[in-house]
Amino acid sequence: MTSTPVKVSIRKLEKAFGDNQVLRGVNLDVAKGQSLVVIGGSGTGKSVLIKCLLGLLKADEGVIEIDGVNIARQTGGDRRLMARQSGMLFQSSALFDSLNVWENVAFRLIYAEKKSRKHAREKAIDCLAQVGLAPEVGDLAPAELSGGMQKRVGLARAIASDPEILFFDEPTTGLDPIMADIINNLIVERVKALGATTISITHDMASARKIADEIAMLYQGHIIWRGKPDEVENSGNPMVDQFVHGRAEGPIQMQVRRDFVSKK
Amino acid sequence: MNVAAATGRLTLDAIGEIGRIANFAARGGTAWFLGPFYWRAFGGALARIGYASLPVVGLTAIFTGAALALNIYEGALFNVEAFLPQILGVSIVRELGPVLAALMVAGRCSSAMAAEIGTMRVTEQIDALSTLSVDPFKYLIAPRILATTLALPLLVLIADIIGVYGGYLVSVYALGFEPTHYVTNLVDFLSVDDVTSGLLKAAVFGFLISVMGCYYGYKSRGGAGGVGSATRTAVVAAAVSVLASNYLMTSLLVEV
Ligand SMILES: Nc1ncnc2c1ncn2[C@@H]1O[C@H](COP(=O)(O)OP(=O)(O)OP(=O)(O)O)[C@@H](O)[C@H]1O
Ligand SMILES: [Mg+2]
Numbered sequence: 001m002t003s004t005p006v007k008v009s010i011r012k013l014e015k016a017f018g019d020n021q022v023l024r025g026v027n028l029d030v031a032k033g034q035s036l037v038v039i040g041g042s043g044t045g046k047s048v049l050i051k052c053l054l055g056l057l058k059a060d061e062g063v064i065e066i067d068g069v070n071i072a073r074q075t076g077g078d079r080r081l082m083a084r085q086s087g088m089l090f091q092s093s094a095l096f097d098s099l100n101v102w103e104n105v106a107f108r109l110i111y112a113e114k115k116s117r118k119h120a121r122e123k124a125i126d127c128l129a130q131v132g133l134a135p136e137v138g139d140l141a142p143a144e145l146s147g148g149m150q151k152r153v154g155l156a157r158a159i160a161s162d163p164e165i166l167f168f169d170e171p172t173t174g175l176d177p178i179m180a181d182i183i184n185n186l187i188v189e190r191v192k193a194l195g196a197t198t199i200s201i202t203h204d205m206a207s208a209r210k211i212a213d214e215i216a217m218l219y220q221g222h223i224i225w226r227g228k229p230d231e232v233e234n235s236g237n238p239m240v241d242q243f244v245h246g247r248a249e250g251p252i253q254m255q256v257r258r259d260f261v262s263k264k
Numbered sequence: 265m266n267v268a269a270a271t272g273r274l275t276l277d278a279i280g281e282i283g284r285i286a287n288f289a290a291r292g293g294t295a296w297f298l299g300p301f302y303w304r305a306f307g308g309a310l311a312r313i314g315y316a317s318l319p320v321v322g323l324t325a326i327f328t329g330a331a332l333a334l335n336i337y338e339g340a341l342f343n344v345e346a347f348l349p350q351i352l353g354v355s356i357v358r359e360l361g362p363v364l365a366a367l368m369v370a371g372r373c374s375s376a377m378a379a380e381i382g383t384m385r386v387t388e389q390i391d392a393l394s395t396l397s398v399d400p401f402k403y404l405i406a407p408r409i410l411a412t413t414l415a416l417p418l419l420v421l422i423a424d425i426i427g428v429y430g431g432y433l434v435s436v437y438a439l440g441f442e443p444t445h446y447v448t449n450l451v452d453f454l455s456v457d458d459v460t461s462g463l464l465k466a467a468v469f470g471f472l473i474s475v476m477g478c479y480y481g482y483k484s485r486g487g488a489g490g491v492g493s494a495t496r497t498a499v500v501a502a503a504v505s506v507l508a509s510n511y512l513m514t515s516l517l518v519e520v
Contacts (some may be wrong), residue, residue: 051391054391054394054395055394056391056394056395084397086395087395088392088395090388090391090392091388092387092388094387094388094389094391094392095389095392096384096389096392097383097387097389098380107396107398108396108397108398111300111302111396111398111403112396112397112398114300157396167395
Protein backbone atom coordinates (compact mmCIF):
# COMPACT_ATOMS: atom_id res chain seq x y z
CA MET A 1 0.00 0.00 0.00
CA THR A 2 2.02 2.97 1.24
CA SER A 3 5.60 3.08 2.39
CA THR A 4 4.86 5.21 5.46
CA PRO A 5 5.22 3.27 8.72
CA VAL A 6 2.15 1.79 10.36
CA LYS A 7 1.10 3.75 13.44
CA VAL A 8 -1.82 1.69 14.65
CA SER A 9 -2.23 -1.98 13.86
CA ILE A 10 -5.18 -4.06 15.02
CA ARG A 11 -5.23 -7.84 14.68
CA LYS A 12 -8.12 -10.22 15.38
CA LEU A 13 -9.63 -7.90 17.97
CA GLU A 14 -12.56 -9.45 19.82
CA LYS A 15 -14.87 -7.99 22.40
CA ALA A 16 -18.09 -9.40 23.82
CA PHE A 17 -20.54 -8.23 26.46
CA GLY A 18 -22.03 -11.43 27.83
CA ASP A 19 -23.64 -13.19 24.88
CA ASN A 20 -23.39 -10.11 22.73
CA GLN A 21 -20.30 -10.71 20.57
CA VAL A 22 -19.67 -7.18 19.32
CA LEU A 23 -16.22 -7.35 17.72
CA ARG A 24 -15.41 -10.70 16.14
CA GLY A 25 -11.91 -10.33 14.82
CA VAL A 26 -11.27 -6.83 13.57
CA ASN A 27 -8.15 -6.32 11.47
CA LEU A 28 -7.12 -2.78 10.64
CA ASP A 29 -3.95 -0.82 9.91
CA VAL A 30 -3.55 2.92 9.94
CA ALA A 31 -0.42 4.44 8.48
CA LYS A 32 1.30 7.32 10.22
CA GLY A 33 -0.31 10.65 9.42
CA GLN A 34 -3.32 9.01 7.76
CA SER A 35 -6.94 9.66 8.56
CA LEU A 36 -9.14 6.60 8.75
CA VAL A 37 -12.89 6.85 9.07
CA VAL A 38 -14.87 3.88 10.32
CA ILE A 39 -18.49 3.77 9.20
CA GLY A 40 -21.20 1.33 10.12
CA GLY A 41 -24.74 1.06 11.40
CA SER A 42 -25.88 1.94 14.86
CA GLY A 43 -24.81 -0.61 17.42
CA THR A 44 -22.23 -2.35 15.23
CA GLY A 45 -19.52 -1.62 17.78
CA LYS A 46 -17.76 1.46 16.43
CA SER A 47 -17.62 3.12 19.82
CA VAL A 48 -16.56 -0.15 21.40
CA LEU A 49 -13.70 -0.38 18.90
CA ILE A 50 -12.45 3.09 19.75
CA LYS A 51 -12.82 2.47 23.48
CA CYS A 52 -10.71 -0.67 23.14
CA LEU A 53 -8.04 1.34 21.35
CA LEU A 54 -8.09 3.92 24.15
CA GLY A 55 -7.99 1.28 26.86
CA LEU A 56 -11.37 2.33 28.26
CA LEU A 57 -12.58 -1.20 27.55
CA LYS A 58 -10.43 -4.28 27.78
CA ALA A 59 -10.43 -6.40 24.63
CA ASP A 60 -11.11 -10.10 25.08
CA GLU A 61 -8.72 -11.26 22.36
CA GLY A 62 -6.39 -9.82 19.81
CA VAL A 63 -3.53 -7.42 19.41
CA ILE A 64 -3.47 -3.63 19.30
CA GLU A 65 -0.09 -2.28 18.34
CA ILE A 66 0.85 1.36 18.51
CA ASP A 67 4.29 2.05 17.10
CA GLY A 68 4.84 -1.70 17.23
CA VAL A 69 4.06 -2.05 20.95
CA ASN A 70 1.14 -4.27 21.92
CA ILE A 71 -1.06 -2.32 24.28
CA ALA A 72 -4.04 -4.66 24.38
CA ARG A 73 -2.84 -6.30 27.58
CA GLN A 74 -1.40 -3.20 29.21
CA THR A 75 -3.09 -1.68 32.22
CA GLY A 76 -2.64 1.20 34.62
CA GLY A 77 0.54 3.23 34.34
CA ASP A 78 1.82 1.85 31.03
CA ARG A 79 -1.53 2.47 29.52
CA ARG A 80 -1.64 6.04 30.71
CA LEU A 81 1.77 6.61 29.24
CA MET A 82 0.37 5.61 25.88
CA ALA A 83 -2.74 7.73 26.49
CA ARG A 84 -0.37 10.64 26.85
CA GLN A 85 0.21 10.67 23.12
CA SER A 86 -3.43 10.45 22.10
CA GLY A 87 -6.41 12.77 22.14
CA MET A 88 -10.09 11.94 22.03
CA LEU A 89 -13.14 13.91 21.00
CA PHE A 90 -16.17 12.26 22.56
CA GLN A 91 -19.51 11.94 20.83
CA SER A 92 -21.10 13.81 23.75
CA SER A 93 -18.08 16.15 24.09
CA ALA A 94 -17.77 14.94 27.72
CA LEU A 95 -16.57 18.32 28.99
CA PHE A 96 -16.00 18.52 32.73
CA ASP A 97 -18.94 20.58 33.91
CA SER A 98 -17.34 21.45 37.23
CA LEU A 99 -14.53 23.31 35.46
CA ASN A 100 -14.75 26.27 33.14
CA VAL A 101 -13.89 26.08 29.46
CA TRP A 102 -10.22 27.00 29.59
CA GLU A 103 -9.57 24.58 32.46
CA ASN A 104 -11.20 21.89 30.36
CA VAL A 105 -8.94 22.61 27.43
CA ALA A 106 -5.86 22.82 29.65
CA PHE A 107 -6.83 19.83 31.78
CA ARG A 108 -4.05 17.52 30.72
CA LEU A 109 -1.48 20.29 30.93
CA ILE A 110 -2.46 21.16 34.49
CA TYR A 111 -3.24 17.77 35.97
CA ALA A 112 -1.07 15.31 34.07
CA GLU A 113 1.84 17.41 32.85
CA LYS A 114 1.93 19.64 35.94
CA LYS A 115 2.35 22.84 33.98
CA SER A 116 1.72 26.10 35.80
CA ARG A 117 -1.84 27.36 35.57
CA LYS A 118 -0.64 30.54 33.91
CA HIS A 119 1.19 28.68 31.17
CA ALA A 120 -1.70 26.23 30.77
CA ARG A 121 -4.16 29.07 30.43
CA GLU A 122 -2.16 30.72 27.68
CA LYS A 123 -1.97 27.45 25.79
CA ALA A 124 -5.71 26.89 26.28
CA ILE A 125 -6.60 30.32 24.93
CA ASP A 126 -4.36 29.59 21.98
CA CYS A 127 -6.12 26.26 21.33
CA LEU A 128 -9.50 27.93 21.63
CA ALA A 129 -8.43 30.43 18.99
CA GLN A 130 -7.43 27.56 16.73
CA VAL A 131 -10.98 26.25 16.83
CA GLY A 132 -12.40 29.71 16.30
CA LEU A 133 -13.44 30.58 19.84
CA ALA A 134 -12.73 33.92 21.50
CA PRO A 135 -10.66 34.13 24.69
CA GLU A 136 -13.74 35.25 26.66
CA VAL A 137 -15.30 31.85 26.04
CA GLY A 138 -12.55 30.39 28.20
CA ASP A 139 -14.15 31.78 31.34
CA LEU A 140 -17.62 30.36 30.66
CA ALA A 141 -18.94 27.10 32.05
CA PRO A 142 -19.45 24.28 29.52
CA ALA A 143 -23.19 24.33 30.25
CA GLU A 144 -23.35 27.88 28.94
CA LEU A 145 -22.24 26.79 25.46
CA SER A 146 -24.27 25.49 22.53
CA GLY A 147 -23.70 21.94 21.34
CA GLY A 148 -21.56 23.12 18.44
CA MET A 149 -19.39 25.25 20.70
CA GLN A 150 -19.01 22.31 23.09
CA LYS A 151 -17.81 20.17 20.19
CA ARG A 152 -15.23 22.82 19.37
CA VAL A 153 -14.07 22.97 22.98
CA GLY A 154 -13.85 19.17 22.94
CA LEU A 155 -11.73 19.42 19.83
CA ALA A 156 -9.51 22.07 21.43
CA ARG A 157 -9.09 19.83 24.49
CA ALA A 158 -8.19 16.85 22.30
CA ILE A 159 -5.48 18.72 20.44
CA ALA A 160 -4.16 20.77 23.38
CA SER A 161 -1.14 18.62 24.11
CA ASP A 162 -0.17 17.99 20.48
CA PRO A 163 -1.13 14.29 20.39
CA GLU A 164 0.22 11.87 17.82
CA ILE A 165 -3.04 9.96 17.54
CA LEU A 166 -6.47 11.53 17.53
CA PHE A 167 -9.79 9.76 17.96
CA PHE A 168 -13.07 11.35 16.96
CA ASP A 169 -16.33 9.66 17.93
CA GLU A 170 -19.05 11.07 15.70
CA PRO A 171 -17.68 14.61 15.61
CA THR A 172 -20.61 16.02 13.63
CA THR A 173 -23.61 14.19 15.05
CA GLY A 174 -26.35 16.51 16.21
CA LEU A 175 -24.94 19.59 14.52
CA ASP A 176 -26.53 21.62 11.76
CA PRO A 177 -24.92 21.08 8.31
CA ILE A 178 -23.01 24.34 8.44
CA MET A 179 -21.58 23.74 11.89
CA ALA A 180 -20.84 20.16 10.88
CA ASP A 181 -18.86 21.42 7.94
CA ILE A 182 -17.00 23.89 10.13
CA ILE A 183 -16.05 21.07 12.48
CA ASN A 184 -14.96 18.94 9.52
CA ASN A 185 -12.75 21.73 8.25
CA LEU A 186 -11.28 22.25 11.68
CA ILE A 187 -10.47 18.57 11.97
CA VAL A 188 -8.80 18.43 8.57
CA GLU A 189 -6.89 21.62 9.22
CA ARG A 190 -5.75 20.76 12.74
CA VAL A 191 -4.79 17.23 11.84
CA LYS A 192 -2.70 18.51 8.93
CA ALA A 193 -1.03 21.03 11.19
CA LEU A 194 -0.25 18.41 13.85
CA GLY A 195 0.66 15.66 11.43
CA ALA A 196 -1.40 13.35 13.62
CA THR A 197 -2.78 9.93 12.79
CA THR A 198 -6.53 9.95 13.20
CA ILE A 199 -9.28 7.39 13.59
CA SER A 200 -12.81 8.74 13.39
CA ILE A 201 -16.19 7.11 13.48
CA THR A 202 -19.27 8.58 11.97
CA HIS A 203 -22.68 7.97 10.42
CA ASP A 204 -22.37 11.13 8.43
CA MET A 205 -21.20 10.30 4.90
CA ALA A 206 -20.53 13.93 4.00
CA SER A 207 -18.24 14.18 6.99
CA ALA A 208 -16.59 10.84 6.17
CA ARG A 209 -15.80 11.93 2.61
CA LYS A 210 -14.35 15.17 3.84
CA ILE A 211 -12.04 14.01 6.63
CA ALA A 212 -11.04 10.55 5.41
CA ASP A 213 -7.95 9.42 3.58
CA GLU A 214 -9.52 6.00 3.81
CA ILE A 215 -12.88 4.62 4.84
CA ALA A 216 -13.52 1.26 6.47
CA MET A 217 -16.90 -0.28 7.12
CA LEU A 218 -17.64 -2.29 10.24
CA TYR A 219 -20.43 -4.84 9.98
CA GLN A 220 -21.26 -7.77 12.25
CA GLY A 221 -17.99 -7.52 14.08
CA HIS A 222 -15.74 -7.46 11.03
CA ILE A 223 -14.25 -4.87 8.72
CA ILE A 224 -16.04 -5.84 5.53
CA TRP A 225 -14.75 -3.17 3.21
CA ARG A 226 -11.99 -0.64 3.02
CA GLY A 227 -11.17 1.94 0.37
CA LYS A 228 -10.64 5.54 -0.67
CA PRO A 229 -13.44 8.07 -0.18
CA ASP A 230 -14.03 8.34 -3.95
CA GLU A 231 -14.42 4.58 -4.20
CA VAL A 232 -17.16 4.41 -1.62
CA GLU A 233 -19.89 5.32 -4.13
CA ASN A 234 -19.05 2.38 -6.35
CA SER A 235 -17.60 -0.07 -3.89
CA GLY A 236 -19.29 -3.05 -5.48
CA ASN A 237 -20.13 -4.19 -1.95
CA PRO A 238 -23.88 -4.41 -1.39
CA MET A 239 -23.60 -3.64 2.33
CA VAL A 240 -21.50 -0.53 1.77
CA ASP A 241 -23.80 0.49 -1.03
CA GLN A 242 -26.85 0.24 1.15
CA PHE A 243 -25.20 2.21 3.94
CA VAL A 244 -23.81 4.95 1.74
CA HIS A 245 -27.11 5.50 0.01
CA GLY A 246 -29.12 5.12 3.18
CA ARG A 247 -31.64 2.54 1.97
CA ALA A 248 -33.84 0.59 4.32
CA GLU A 249 -33.96 -2.35 1.88
CA GLY A 250 -30.85 -4.40 1.33
CA PRO A 251 -28.63 -7.03 2.88
CA ILE A 252 -28.35 -5.13 6.19
CA GLN A 253 -31.40 -5.85 8.29
CA MET A 254 -31.81 -3.38 11.12
CA GLN A 255 -33.41 -4.68 14.28
CA VAL A 256 -36.75 -2.98 13.74
CA ARG A 257 -40.12 -4.55 14.34
CA ARG A 258 -41.70 -3.39 11.12
CA ASP A 259 -45.15 -4.72 11.93
CA PHE A 260 -45.09 -2.78 15.17
CA VAL A 261 -43.80 0.40 13.59
CA SER A 262 -46.37 0.43 10.78
CA LYS A 263 -49.28 -0.22 13.12
CA LYS A 264 -48.54 2.92 15.07
CA MET B 265 -38.23 -20.60 43.04
CA ASN B 266 -36.67 -22.59 45.82
CA VAL B 267 -36.37 -20.48 48.97
CA ALA B 268 -33.02 -21.96 50.01
CA ALA B 269 -31.56 -21.36 46.57
CA ALA B 270 -32.83 -17.78 46.54
CA THR B 271 -31.38 -17.12 49.98
CA GLY B 272 -28.09 -18.64 48.92
CA ARG B 273 -27.94 -16.48 45.83
CA LEU B 274 -28.77 -13.35 47.81
CA THR B 275 -26.03 -14.15 50.31
CA LEU B 276 -23.51 -14.72 47.55
CA ASP B 277 -24.56 -11.49 45.86
CA ALA B 278 -24.16 -9.60 49.11
CA ILE B 279 -20.71 -11.07 49.76
CA GLY B 280 -19.69 -10.27 46.21
CA GLU B 281 -20.85 -6.68 46.58
CA ILE B 282 -19.03 -6.26 49.89
CA GLY B 283 -15.90 -7.64 48.23
CA ARG B 284 -16.20 -5.16 45.38
CA ILE B 285 -16.74 -2.29 47.79
CA ALA B 286 -13.72 -3.35 49.85
CA ASN B 287 -11.63 -3.52 46.70
CA PHE B 288 -12.86 -0.10 45.64
CA ALA B 289 -12.15 1.32 49.10
CA ALA B 290 -8.63 -0.07 49.05
CA ARG B 291 -7.96 1.45 45.64
CA GLY B 292 -9.49 4.79 46.57
CA GLY B 293 -7.87 4.87 49.99
CA THR B 294 -4.37 4.18 48.73
CA ALA B 295 -4.52 6.20 45.51
CA TRP B 296 -3.84 9.41 47.35
CA PHE B 297 -0.56 8.27 48.84
CA LEU B 298 0.93 7.26 45.53
CA GLY B 299 0.63 10.75 44.06
CA PRO B 300 0.32 12.89 42.07
CA PHE B 301 -1.66 14.90 44.59
CA TYR B 302 -4.59 16.91 43.37
CA TRP B 303 -4.73 19.52 46.10
CA ARG B 304 -7.31 21.63 44.35
CA ALA B 305 -9.71 18.68 44.13
CA PHE B 306 -9.00 17.90 47.79
CA GLY B 307 -9.60 21.49 48.88
CA GLY B 308 -12.87 21.61 46.97
CA ALA B 309 -14.04 18.38 48.56
CA LEU B 310 -13.04 19.60 52.03
CA ALA B 311 -15.00 22.80 51.58
CA ARG B 312 -18.11 21.05 50.24
CA ILE B 313 -18.09 18.22 52.74
CA GLY B 314 -16.63 19.78 55.87
CA TYR B 315 -17.30 23.47 55.88
CA ALA B 316 -20.69 23.35 54.18
CA SER B 317 -21.92 20.65 56.57
CA LEU B 318 -21.31 22.86 59.62
CA PRO B 319 -24.78 24.47 59.80
CA VAL B 320 -26.74 21.25 59.53
CA VAL B 321 -24.47 19.41 61.95
CA GLY B 322 -24.60 22.32 64.38
CA LEU B 323 -28.39 22.49 64.30
CA THR B 324 -28.71 18.76 64.79
CA ALA B 325 -26.35 18.90 67.76
CA ILE B 326 -27.94 21.82 69.56
CA PHE B 327 -31.48 20.47 69.33
CA THR B 328 -30.40 16.99 70.31
CA GLY B 329 -28.47 18.29 73.30
CA ALA B 330 -31.41 20.39 74.39
CA ALA B 331 -33.96 17.58 74.05
CA LEU B 332 -31.64 15.14 75.76
CA ALA B 333 -31.34 17.44 78.78
CA LEU B 334 -35.11 17.51 79.16
CA ASN B 335 -35.34 13.73 78.87
CA ILE B 336 -32.65 13.09 81.43
CA TYR B 337 -34.21 15.61 83.81
CA GLU B 338 -37.55 13.91 83.45
CA GLY B 339 -36.11 10.47 84.07
CA ALA B 340 -33.72 11.26 86.94
CA LEU B 341 -34.78 10.31 90.46
CA PHE B 342 -32.14 12.06 92.59
CA ASN B 343 -29.13 14.33 92.36
CA VAL B 344 -30.15 15.38 88.87
CA GLU B 345 -27.90 18.42 88.89
CA ALA B 346 -24.83 16.19 88.99
CA PHE B 347 -26.12 13.40 86.79
CA LEU B 348 -27.60 15.38 83.99
CA PRO B 349 -24.40 16.94 82.62
CA GLN B 350 -22.57 13.64 83.05
CA ILE B 351 -25.06 11.49 81.22
CA LEU B 352 -25.63 14.11 78.61
CA GLY B 353 -21.91 14.58 78.03
CA VAL B 354 -21.17 10.92 77.67
CA SER B 355 -24.18 10.29 75.45
CA ILE B 356 -23.29 13.09 73.13
CA VAL B 357 -19.56 12.64 72.99
CA ARG B 358 -19.49 8.86 72.73
CA GLU B 359 -22.61 8.14 70.74
CA LEU B 360 -24.98 10.81 69.55
CA GLY B 361 -22.44 13.33 68.29
CA PRO B 362 -20.62 10.92 65.99
CA VAL B 363 -23.70 9.01 64.85
CA LEU B 364 -25.98 11.98 64.21
CA ALA B 365 -23.29 14.04 62.54
CA ALA B 366 -22.40 11.03 60.39
CA LEU B 367 -26.01 10.47 59.41
CA MET B 368 -26.43 14.11 58.45
CA VAL B 369 -23.22 14.01 56.41
CA ALA B 370 -24.32 10.72 54.88
CA GLY B 371 -27.56 12.30 53.74
CA ARG B 372 -25.88 15.43 52.48
CA CYS B 373 -22.65 14.17 51.00
CA SER B 374 -22.89 10.53 49.97
CA SER B 375 -25.85 11.46 47.79
CA ALA B 376 -24.01 14.42 46.32
CA MET B 377 -20.93 12.33 45.63
CA ALA B 378 -22.94 9.57 43.99
CA ALA B 379 -24.79 12.10 41.85
CA GLU B 380 -21.65 13.99 40.81
CA ILE B 381 -19.57 10.95 40.03
CA GLY B 382 -22.52 9.09 38.52
CA THR B 383 -23.28 11.98 36.19
CA MET B 384 -19.63 12.10 35.20
CA ARG B 385 -19.79 8.39 34.49
CA VAL B 386 -22.89 8.43 32.28
CA THR B 387 -21.76 11.53 30.39
CA GLU B 388 -18.38 9.88 29.66
CA GLN B 389 -16.49 12.46 31.73
CA ILE B 390 -14.74 9.66 33.62
CA ASP B 391 -13.65 8.12 30.33
CA ALA B 392 -12.46 11.57 29.31
CA LEU B 393 -10.31 11.78 32.45
CA SER B 394 -8.53 8.59 31.50
CA THR B 395 -7.92 9.77 27.96
CA LEU B 396 -6.34 12.90 29.40
CA SER B 397 -3.88 10.76 31.39
CA VAL B 398 -5.48 11.45 34.75
CA ASP B 399 -6.39 8.51 36.99
CA PRO B 400 -10.05 8.94 38.07
CA PHE B 401 -9.23 7.28 41.39
CA LYS B 402 -6.64 9.91 42.17
CA TYR B 403 -8.60 12.88 40.87
CA LEU B 404 -12.17 11.99 41.89
CA ILE B 405 -12.22 9.25 44.51
CA ALA B 406 -9.17 9.70 46.72
CA PRO B 407 -9.67 13.43 47.45
CA ARG B 408 -13.28 12.81 48.48
CA ILE B 409 -12.43 9.87 50.72
CA LEU B 410 -9.57 11.70 52.36
CA ALA B 411 -11.56 14.90 52.81
CA THR B 412 -14.53 13.13 54.40
CA THR B 413 -12.36 11.00 56.66
CA LEU B 414 -10.58 14.10 57.95
CA ALA B 415 -13.58 16.39 58.05
CA LEU B 416 -15.97 14.20 59.99
CA PRO B 417 -13.92 14.07 63.23
CA LEU B 418 -13.66 17.85 63.12
CA LEU B 419 -17.38 18.16 62.54
CA VAL B 420 -18.03 15.78 65.41
CA LEU B 421 -15.78 17.74 67.71
CA ILE B 422 -17.81 20.84 66.91
CA ALA B 423 -21.05 18.86 67.25
CA ASP B 424 -19.93 17.66 70.69
CA ILE B 425 -19.33 21.19 71.87
CA ILE B 426 -22.56 22.54 70.44
CA GLY B 427 -24.57 19.56 71.71
CA VAL B 428 -23.27 19.98 75.23
CA TYR B 429 -23.97 23.67 74.96
CA GLY B 430 -27.55 22.90 73.95
CA GLY B 431 -27.88 20.87 77.13
CA TYR B 432 -26.36 23.73 79.06
CA LEU B 433 -28.86 26.22 77.71
CA VAL B 434 -31.81 24.07 78.71
CA SER B 435 -30.34 23.18 82.09
CA VAL B 436 -29.50 26.73 83.02
CA TYR B 437 -32.36 28.68 81.49
CA ALA B 438 -35.24 26.19 81.59
CA LEU B 439 -34.34 23.99 84.55
CA GLY B 440 -32.60 26.61 86.66
CA PHE B 441 -29.28 24.80 87.18
CA GLU B 442 -26.22 26.54 88.51
CA PRO B 443 -24.02 27.23 85.44
CA THR B 444 -20.70 26.45 87.13
CA HIS B 445 -22.07 23.16 88.47
CA TYR B 446 -23.04 22.09 85.01
CA VAL B 447 -19.59 22.79 83.66
CA THR B 448 -17.60 21.26 86.51
CA ASN B 449 -19.75 18.15 86.65
CA LEU B 450 -19.33 17.69 82.95
CA VAL B 451 -15.61 18.34 82.79
CA ASP B 452 -14.79 16.24 85.83
CA PHE B 453 -16.72 13.29 84.55
CA LEU B 454 -15.78 13.21 80.88
CA SER B 455 -12.51 11.48 80.08
CA VAL B 456 -10.21 12.02 77.15
CA ASP B 457 -11.04 8.49 76.05
CA ASP B 458 -14.70 9.42 75.71
CA VAL B 459 -13.81 12.15 73.30
CA THR B 460 -11.19 10.29 71.30
CA SER B 461 -13.34 7.18 70.92
CA GLY B 462 -16.04 9.38 69.43
CA LEU B 463 -13.59 11.01 67.07
CA LEU B 464 -12.15 7.65 66.03
CA LYS B 465 -15.65 6.46 65.20
CA ALA B 466 -16.20 9.63 63.23
CA ALA B 467 -13.15 9.01 61.07
CA VAL B 468 -14.38 5.50 60.25
CA PHE B 469 -17.86 6.85 59.49
CA GLY B 470 -16.37 9.47 57.19
CA PHE B 471 -14.43 6.82 55.34
CA LEU B 472 -17.49 4.59 54.93
CA ILE B 473 -19.78 7.42 53.85
CA SER B 474 -17.42 8.61 51.14
CA VAL B 475 -16.66 5.09 49.93
CA MET B 476 -20.38 4.39 49.51
CA GLY B 477 -21.03 7.68 47.73
CA CYS B 478 -18.08 7.24 45.39
CA TYR B 479 -18.60 3.53 44.75
CA TYR B 480 -22.25 3.74 43.76
CA GLY B 481 -21.61 6.84 41.68
CA TYR B 482 -18.63 5.28 39.96
CA LYS B 483 -20.44 2.16 38.91
CA SER B 484 -23.71 3.80 37.90
CA ARG B 485 -24.95 3.07 34.39
CA GLY B 486 -27.63 4.16 32.00
CA GLY B 487 -28.47 7.83 32.21
CA ALA B 488 -30.51 9.85 34.68
CA GLY B 489 -32.37 6.81 36.00
CA GLY B 490 -29.09 5.06 36.76
CA VAL B 491 -27.73 8.08 38.57
CA GLY B 492 -30.97 8.42 40.54
CA SER B 493 -30.88 4.87 41.78
CA ALA B 494 -27.14 5.14 42.50
CA THR B 495 -27.84 8.17 44.68
CA ARG B 496 -30.58 6.40 46.56
CA THR B 497 -28.50 3.28 47.12
CA ALA B 498 -25.52 5.33 48.22
CA VAL B 499 -27.44 7.14 50.95
CA VAL B 500 -29.00 3.95 52.28
CA ALA B 501 -25.71 2.06 52.16
CA ALA B 502 -23.89 4.93 53.85
CA ALA B 503 -26.45 5.24 56.65
CA VAL B 504 -26.64 1.50 57.26
CA SER B 505 -22.88 1.10 57.28
CA VAL B 506 -22.59 3.97 59.77
CA LEU B 507 -25.08 2.35 62.13
CA ALA B 508 -23.70 -1.16 61.75
CA SER B 509 -20.09 -0.13 62.16
CA ASN B 510 -21.11 2.01 65.12
CA TYR B 511 -22.42 -1.03 66.92
CA LEU B 512 -19.33 -3.02 66.01
CA MET B 513 -16.91 -0.34 67.17
CA THR B 514 -18.87 0.41 70.31
CA SER B 515 -18.76 -3.22 71.32
CA LEU B 516 -15.01 -3.24 70.76
CA LEU B 517 -14.41 0.07 72.52
CA VAL B 518 -16.53 -0.80 75.52
CA GLU B 519 -14.54 -3.98 76.05
CA VAL B 520 -11.23 -2.20 76.49
N1 LIG C 1 -20.47 -1.04 28.39
C1 LIG C 1 -21.24 -1.87 27.69
N2 LIG C 1 -21.85 -2.91 28.30
C2 LIG C 1 -22.62 -3.77 27.59
N3 LIG C 1 -22.85 -3.68 26.27
C3 LIG C 1 -22.29 -2.66 25.61
C4 LIG C 1 -21.45 -1.71 26.28
N4 LIG C 1 -21.02 -0.81 25.38
C5 LIG C 1 -21.56 -1.19 24.20
N5 LIG C 1 -22.32 -2.30 24.33
C6 LIG C 1 -23.02 -3.00 23.25
O1 LIG C 1 -22.13 -3.11 22.17
C7 LIG C 1 -22.81 -2.90 20.95
C8 LIG C 1 -22.09 -1.85 20.14
O2 LIG C 1 -22.19 -0.61 20.79
P1 LIG C 1 -21.47 0.68 20.25
O3 LIG C 1 -21.74 1.76 21.22
O4 LIG C 1 -20.06 0.39 19.92
O5 LIG C 1 -22.26 0.96 18.89
P2 LIG C 1 -21.92 2.05 17.81
O6 LIG C 1 -21.48 1.33 16.60
O7 LIG C 1 -21.01 3.07 18.36
O8 LIG C 1 -23.35 2.65 17.58
P3 LIG C 1 -23.79 4.18 17.38
O9 LIG C 1 -23.45 4.48 15.99
O10 LIG C 1 -25.26 4.12 17.60
O11 LIG C 1 -23.05 5.00 18.38
C9 LIG C 1 -24.24 -2.57 21.30
O12 LIG C 1 -25.00 -3.73 21.09
C10 LIG C 1 -24.21 -2.22 22.76
O13 LIG C 1 -25.38 -2.67 23.38
MG1 LIG D 1 -21.20 5.14 19.09
